Amino acid sequence: MKMLRSFIPDTLLIALAVGAFFAFPYDLAFLTRIVIMMIFVLSIDLILGLGGIVTLGQAAMYGTGAYAAGLFAVHVSNDPLLGLLAGMAAGAVIALMSGLLLMRAGGLTLIMLSIAVAQVLAEIANRARDWTGGADGMRGIRMGPILGQWRFDFIGQTGYIYCVVVLFVVLFALKGLKASPLGLMARGIHESPARMRAIGAPVYQRRLILYTIGGAIAGIAGALAAQITQLVSLEVFSFTLSAEAVIMLILGGAGRLYGAILGVLIFMVVHHLAASVDPINWLFLIGLMVLLVVFFLPKGLLSLPPALQRLIGGAR
Numbered sequence: 001m002k003m004l005r006s007f008i009p010d011t012l013l014i015a016l017a018v019g020a021f022f023a024f025p026y027d028l029a030f031l032t033r034i035v036i037m038m039i040f041v042l043s044i045d046l047i048l049g050l051g052g053i054v055t056l057g058q059a060a061m062y063g064t065g066a067y068a069a070g071l072f073a074v075h076v077s078n079d080p081l082l083g084l085l086a087g088m089a090a091g092a093v094i095a096l097m098s099g100l101l102l103m104r105a106g107g108l109t110l111i112m113l114s115i116a117v118a119q120v121l122a123e124i125a126n127r128a129r130d131w132t133g134g135a136d137g138m139r140g141i142r143m144g145p146i147l148g149q150w151r152f153d154f155i156g157q158t159g160y161i162y163c164v165v166v167l168f169v170v171l172f173a174l175k176g177l178k179a180s181p182l183g184l185m186a187r188g189i190h191e192s193p194a195r196m197r198a199i200g201a202p203v204y205q206r207r208l209i210l211y212t213i214g215g216a217i218a219g220i221a222g223a224l225a226a227q228i229t230q231l232v233s234l235e236v237f238s239f240t241l242s243a244e245a246v247i248m249l250i251l252g253g254a255g256r257l258y259g260a261i262l263g264v265l266i267f268m269v270v271h272h273l274a275a276s277v278d279p280i281n282w283l284f285l286i287g288l289m290v291l292l293v294v295f296f297l298p299k300g301l302l303s304l305p306p307a308l309q310r311l312i313g314g315a316r
Helices: 002-023 028-050 059-075 080-102 107-127 157-179 181-191 193-198 203-229 239-252 258-277 282-296 301-315
Strands: none
Touching: 002 028, 002 157, 002 258, 028 059, 028 157, 028 181, 028 203, 028 239, 028 258, 059 080, 059 107, 059 203, 059 239, 080 107, 080 203, 107 239, 157 181, 157 203, 181 193, 181 203, 193 203, 239 258, 239 282, 239 301, 258 282, 258 301
């Protein structure tokens, strides 16, 4: 019974992805952006929700993955899967290199240093304009067919299916990691680093591994964004991207994977609808929604069903 319940969220997510494909055939570009953002927020959920590593600079790995995939497509090969691996590797390398310093810090220092890493990378990309296009962005990215069979079409059907498949691969990999010894140790480090050090756990090394894996997943999201839009700009390193991703995670609920997916879906749909009604004051609705969740559902919207169940049970 417990195993059956574990498959229900996956089944619902698959049904939602398939249903959206047929229900909104002319909005696949927007749906694809949602899927890519889900992958990005999952990377933050891994390091923040599971490992307790507070950062506002995850865009550093996202942007690096985007530029790596773009450069790979222009100068090496336009094969999408190889470009995806290039973006993943680039995100992991940046996370590993920066993590050697960042994982020794904590609190506000860690937050500020993580933001600084993203800003430094943005400046490097701006100055290397011969390769990246600088402030004008990297253009000329042309992707080949996936596995030599499926070409990216104008409507966006191939791109949507491609991103959804990658999302499920990442999601199932993270579910396995969460249940692994590394995931269990990360949970212990999140709850009490001092206690884990007392029993001999290598806290710094495990945090670095977790941060590197999170960087690889963020690199995948950035690579997908570059391949789908066929354009990379300096905005991929923006603080706004990281901050909005953290807000999405808070909305859905950190540390539970599906909370990241739910938070992205609600944030981006509300953003899309509210901005179309009032392009100036749409942030008021987002802010109100975040305040309500923080005060009444501190574990995120994913905790709403059990909260309602407890409320109804108490009323009886």
